[in-house]
Amino acid sequence: xxxxxxxxxxxxxxxxxxxxxxxxxxxxxxxxxxxxxxxxxxxxxxxxxxxxxxxxxxxxxxxxxxxxxxxxxxxxxxxxxxxxxxxxxxxxxxxxxxxxxxxxxxxxxxxxxxxxxxxxxxxxxxxxxxxxxxxxxxxxxxxxxxxx
Numbered sequence: 001x002x003x004x005x006x007x008x009x010x011x012x013x014x015x016x017x018x019x020x021x022x023x024x025x026x027x028x029x030x031x032x033x034x035x036x037x038x039x040x041x042x043x044x045x046x047x048x049x050x051x052x053x054x055x056x057x058x059x060x061x062x063x064x065x066x067x068x069x070x071x072x073x074x075x076x077x078x079x080x081x082x083x084x085x086x087x088x089x090x091x092x093x094x095x096x097x098x099x100x101x102x103x104x105x106x107x108x109x110x111x112x113x114x115x116x117x118x119x120x121x122x123x124x125x126x127x128x129x130x131x132x133x134x135x136x137x138x139x140x141x142x143x144x145x146x147x148x
Contacts (some may be wrong), residue, residue: 018062020090024049024057029087030094032067034110038080061087094121 020026024047027130031037041114043054058081062065066087070080099122102108113123125133 019060019066020093022057024053025061026094026097027062028054028057029066029083029090032083033088033091033094038070038082039078040081043081066090085090092123095121099123 003049020029027047027049031043035042035046037043037046038073040058043049043058044051047054049109058067062069062081065084065087067081068084070082072078072080098108098110098112113119114121125138127133127137
């Protein structure tokens with residue numbers, strides 16, 4: 001298991017997985033992104049998750065800046081969990097996981113569509129000049145350190 005510090009693990013993926021690499025966390029994010037859930041009770045009912053685990057995951061998402069707590073004006077005794085921009089930026093990750101599952105494990109109940117046009121959305125690689133390379137042709141290269 002990865003620790004919370006990364007000596008010898010110079011990897012953004014490893015750091016990201018410390019925040020979102022657990023199934024309940026991804027399912028909470030899914031429900032917030034695509035079902036519009038903001039209340040603790042909505043997450044509990046949808047996921048069937050133990051309340052202590054849900055509380056910890058929501059606290060972690062808030063601490064990581066993926067969600068923020070808001071108090072609705074109509075109910076000052078309730079809190080809501082809203083996605084931040086940082087949290088919304090994980091939407092392609094959820095879409096990619098779902099589309100991979102559809103392709104390799106069997107289609108699920110949803111497709112992803114553009115809200116304005118209804119056109120189906122798909123993810124893929126694109127180079128800076130607009131080409132679409134094959135998946136196998138995408139490689140990792142060490143970044144060039146910035147010059148000062």
